[in-house]
Amino acid sequence: MTQFSNTSPIFQREEVLREEHHPDDLPERTDEMEDLHMSLAPAARGVGANNVFLHGKAGQGKTAAAKAKLSELQEHAEHESDHLDLTTAYVSCESHDLSTSYKAASRIYQELTGNSRPTGYATDVVMDMMFEAMNDIGGTIIIVLDEIDTLGDDDRILYSLPRARAQDYVEDHVFPSIIGISNDLQWRDNLSPKVKSSLYDDSVLFSPYNATQLQQILRRRAAKAFRDTELIPVEELDTDAKQRGSIVEIDQSGQEYLFRSDVLTDDVIPLIAALSAQDTGDARQAIKYLRKAGELADKHGDDVVSADHAREAQALVEREAVVEAMREMTTQAHLALAALTALELSGDAPVRAKPIYGVYKSIASKIDADKLGQRRFKDHLRELDMQGIADGEKVTAGSIGGPAWEYQLQVDTEIAVEVLKDTARFADIDFQRISSDRPNP
Template sequence: MTQFSNTSPIFQREEVLREEYHPDNLPERTDEMEDLHMSLAPAARGVGANNVFLHGKAGQGKTAAAKAKLSELQAHAEEESDHLDLTTAYVSCESHDLSTSYKAASRIYQELTGNSRPTGYATDVVMDMMFEAMNEIGGTIIIVLDEIDTLGDDDRILYSLPRARAQDYVEDHVFPSIIGISNDLQWRDNLSPKVKSSLYDDSVLFSPYDATQLQQILRRRAAKAFRDTELTPIDEVDADGVPEGTVVEIDQSGQEYLFQSGVLTDDVIPLVAALSAQDTGDARQAIKYLRKAGELADKHGDDQVGAEHAREAQALVEREAVVEAMREMTTQAHLAFAALTALELSGDAPVRAKPIYGVYKSVASRIDADKLGQRRFKDHLRELDMQGIAEGEKVTAGSIGGPAWEYQLQVDTEIAVEVLKDTARFTDIDFEHISADRPNA
């Protein structure tokens, strides 16, 4: 039996690679932080911040940037306490039970007052309670609403909060504003015009990190997290006996550093960064691969983390993500996933909805599941897209009809088959051959 141990030969401070760790410095986001700074600057002058919308794909540092900038503003407010009365609150709308204006307003109330969340009232009453709490606090109030798109169509709070002063929901001495954060650009485009125009004065796009930026992010973390791993400014390195290591930049300053590690082999960070950059440039994913690679080396009793651990970590994380997404999806979306996987295996993807529907009907027949009509089936393809399992791309249609969509898997096909086969109802499906049997194949 493996014994627990309170030390690791690999990690020094493992927590630095966990989600809860907040970097106070994001050099790769200097321009975006500068834009955010401009949006918040009026708050420092005591007249309330602009409403601002941060958008971009997952893991691009939007939340980290908002939190870091607000801490700076908070520090400024503490120094200038005579002039600036600042309150900030962070609310993630993501959790399942928070996806309505009612619940978002009740969480804001809870964050602002420290009281428990009001339940059992009408939405208008909870909104009033939230604004009343703001009146009592007074001054500049900045609310971060993260994963704001999960509020869906229920946009009451998004309409009321940014217009609170104009509509006299709050008194003259209160300056509320929002920092809205979202991964879903389509959601913003679909907002009603009245919400769109009232919600955002400014918007900041966080474009995906490239492999070089991901390497910088990983090296800064690795130097803290792993044993025997250091970053030394190159001008502090003893010129006589230059030790082994890689000369790198770790921020945008142009300063070079020597990166040395007795635990990470030289190829690990470039590999992890390349794997994540190829995918979506997601820093969260890259950091997770690195942590898992370390954990795997630890588990196997190896004293170094190598490329093989990084590759094993990637497969493991991807598998976990698919299992997790499956848990969130409906049975019909599972069937759509199975059909698309079969078409990936037969080399037909990217593929339009119609052939996927053909394979879907064939899979549904085999496992004796209900078959939906084609139109409703398409909703489940969109569900796969939302879960990050597949990607749908609009393509120009032929002579008839408007734009059509083509879909392809966003996860490794082998992992998709493995996870599907682990699901009781798909165990006996022969994914290799099923697409050949589809009607109109």
């Protein structure tokens, strides 16, 4: 007998708490969905959709809104329209490392044709292949470029796609357009004027969710995800039934529901919503907290998911995020982390930047890495501070009258060492001995 089971005492359909689940209905985004609808509406009239830019912080429903509204447009094309020939393609620029116009064009070609991505060609050739695929398909073609800011400064495709008809890259029966999605609120402002003027006819800002909205989202998900958890319209209940749960609203309609759960304590959802609203207003984060809390209850053999599970879930998720951030840092940032970790292990932290810089140079020599100047090195210490990996505190004035800072780790030294040891260049470093061997800076 194995320890695995095909059922859980906590979860009924835990897949609705996973990131890949995209709901069809987004009642907290009614205004944004209406704006997006207006951008896509011209396609239903046979003149092609507007190019539109969806921007806002992560977890605000941008991707879900785009997929839901395109699904609705596809439904219209298939069952209601006698002239809309619609093709849509979703491309995640970050997941596929589409950092150049060449890579983006080859990926779009693959999505449109089902063929392998072309390699070994010049960018012009791949762009021509992409447009030729559009000519073969014909009709309205809407390309979703999620995490579009991954393209960085290479904006050639962002200039060419919106102007494809004007520049005769496609034939008269083809109407291509772009839905660009970005978490970087400043990225669009840094585009060249020619791209900015042609790329986006419309833009839609997705502001962070507040605590009330997050509670609504979590209750809708929880009613599907957890056992013995339900939402019942108040109008369907008798007086006695109304006493056995919380009366809540789960959308903007004003309709009240009884939320009742035998596996979630009453304070779990309000707590998670408050924690997420105070942090980023990120629905994805809040849903992950809720799922992790359920998993922890399941792991511990508990019958109910409590506030303690929710707080433990928050700490676990935040740790995972910090570890991931540490893993993705550059070599120079890893060197700064390694130096501070060595000093933390020796009991010298909190410590000023100058001693950290001395240890940094020692480790850089051991792994044969370039050594930055002290001013540039301090930028990496500030980066660790901003990411929550280290804590920088301003102390008394420095030797030349400027502010001095002391730094210490905000993560466990064991975690920092583990991440660094997983990086090939640091695998043989003995962090316990580094600080005693450091040269004077």
